[in-house]
Amino acid sequence: MERHVYFVSDGTAITTEVFGHALLSQFPVKFKQFTEPFVDNERQVSRVLDKISRSFITTGQRPLVFHTVVDTRLRALFDEGDGICYDILSTFVTPLEAQLGVKAEPKIGRSHGMMDDAYHHRIEAVNYAMANDDGAVTKYYSDADIILIGVSRCGKTPTSLYLALQYGIKAANYPFTEEDMDHLKLPSALKDHKHKLYGLVIDPDRLAQIRNERAPGTRYASLRQCRLETKEVELMFQKERIPYLNTTRHSVEEISAHILQDTGLERHKY
Template sequence: MWKSKDVYYISGNTGILAKDMGKALLCQFPEISFNEELIPFIRSESQARRALDKILQQSNGRYPLVFSTLLSIKLNQIFDTPEVEFLNIIDHFLVTLEDLLEAKAIREPGTSRHLDDNTMTRRVNAIHYSIAHDDGTGTKDYDEADLIIVGVSRSGKTPVSVFIATQMGLKAANYPLVQDDLTSARLPSEIVRNKKRVVGLSTSPQMLHAFREKRYPGSTYANLETCEQELQQSDQIFLKYQIPVVFSNGRSIEETATQVAQELDLKRQPGF
């Protein structure tokens, strides 16, 4: 396991989205120290190559993580090199949209965003709320949430929450069912009083085992029997509190997020 890792957020604009999404994911690894740097406004191949040279020089062969929201295929290809761990945040969703809409994206930075001030404020507030209320943090503020996702550890709560915040402009909190919750079949009062805004997230024992095994191989936490037991206990909690359940196994993040929103009859905020 890495004790520390260099992380770079690259973007054709300010890089706020790349940084916020990257941080939301990296906070799940508190035992690792991350050295983070934002490199914004990459608009040309020469700028991309200079940025890559800087990244490789500073990281000195330690395979840095590079989170990208660059829209240009050519620019992303420059960074998609064996010397770095490259994570293209935008492209997966953009390619999917091209297929669905039967049209080609223009892939030009900055065109969004002729967003009005209210829309931009909603997006920033939703992202910040999602990050600040990830993994059971800040339960006292759950009254402000548009939705609260509840599920066992590693069931996919964080990426779904981040997607809902960034792509729908909704304040999404998520809460992990810890052992005390599972054995007592009880939810915290902050969740119970907001039950109408709660969705349970579940998966198959095999999928949960696979995710946990990658993180903690050979542990009791990752054991298939443990996964089966925790999912059964979470099902009992969802049934007890009459909480709707969405299954993430076999679905993409966007599919899961959409179903979560549909369960609560939530709509995208204007401008999204």
């Protein structure tokens, strides 16, 4: 029977989820996960405690409860329930208070709200990424923080969106197409912003696999075409001294982290 795990928060529960997931991924155990956001009053606490009790009855094991509930009274209610509670933030608050010489001022749901400038930045960046996706428009590249370039389906669009949503970075992206491949050179729209260019490359086998999911049996998806395009583009990146990353075995999170590290672009934190 899978062990049941609850991620509980008085806010979005994103912090609890991310942290709990990282922690549990270290264990060779199957978990069934439940996320309970906005638990900020007694009625909500009762509702979640009932679910936890039912999990206990169903599985015969006390559910694990990772929480970031700020209200000490509500927190105490959880401790009396059937779950095994891990209060993930408070553990570090006391040593940090000592270190910083100030008292914490916990507020509900502060971590993923829209109170600060960074939030505005992020939404602006999402709008920018949408409007400047796939090379459709090139005239706003002077506003870009970065321009991702590469062959079709190498990961440019999801990475642009991730950089925008998570870090408020304005990322345009531009694809090289089949027609560009004879004597591939940097289009003038890109040449003007060469210091902003960042290349993504991908292994031809993986590219062919991805393209075949969308356009099975086409020349576009053929291994031959994928080999040609990936080779041409990588040679061009080398010749033009454009920094680039192979995305084949990387998630968008990893690609983004590499890009930020390589470019030194500033994160606009939420």
